[in-house]
Amino acid sequence: MTVGWPVVLRDGDVVLRPLRLRDAREWREVRARNAEWLRPWEATSPDPVSEAPPTYGAMVRRLQTEARQGRSMPFVVEFGGALVGQLTVGGIAWGSLRGAHIGYWVDQRVAGRGIMPTAVAMASDHCFAIGLHRVEINIRPENVASRRVVEKLGFRPEGLRPAYLHIDGDWRDHLSFSLTAEEVPEGLLARWKAANGWA
Structure with missing residues (x-):
């Protein structure tokens, strides 16, 4: 089992909790309503003929298996x-790396309210608390909204990864951002809240 998993993380109205099979109806409704908003940033298969998109159930079972094997922490984000x-949180590696990467999406209806920066800060702090050293986030250069999340939180830009992931039907460049535990000794959530006068 992943160290520190399962876990529920909370700050005010923002909650991160494990993704469940019984979230299917609500998850599908949010995703359907946001299909066009999310499409340009969605992972796709380079071989769509042999790799159909997974069903919700298949996705959750795969993520839960990875969580049991210590490789991921799949959360839903709740607000109110x-x-x-x-x-x-995926790609969890221990040994000499002690790192992971974070991917996320949010409902367009609540975008811009500080929900995702808060969620990323909580998840990053949890990663550091369980002994990980580095958190990485990779974002398409065109994804201005997602880039604002890492900029607000002070993730360090590390450069361009050409043709990094198959997204929206083609291999897409990504910008890489990271943060290490030493860079936020006070905690990323505390720093984020202090920067906004919420502390």
Whole structure:
């Protein structure tokens, strides 16, 4: 089992909790309503003929298996008790790396309210608390909204990764951002809240 998993993380109305099979109806409704908003940033298969998109159930079972094997922490993001997005800590590696990467999406209806920066800060702090050293986030250069999340939180830009992931039907460049535990000794959530006068 992943160290520190399962876990529920909370700050005010923003909650990160494990993704469940019984979230299917609410998850599908949010995703359907946001299909056009999310399409340009969605992972796709380079071989769509042999690799159909997974069903919700298949996705959850795969993520839960990875969590049991210590490789991921799949969260839903709740705001005010409603499911508004998803955040996954993936690629967890221990040994000499002690790192992971974070991916996320949020409902367009609540974008810009500080929900995703808060969620990413909570997840990053949890990663550091369980002994990980580095958190990485990779974002398409055109994804201005997602880039604002890492900029607000002070993630360090590390450069361009050409043709990094197959997204929206083609291999897409990504910008890489990271943060290490030493860079936020006070905690990323505390720094984020202090920067906004919420502390």
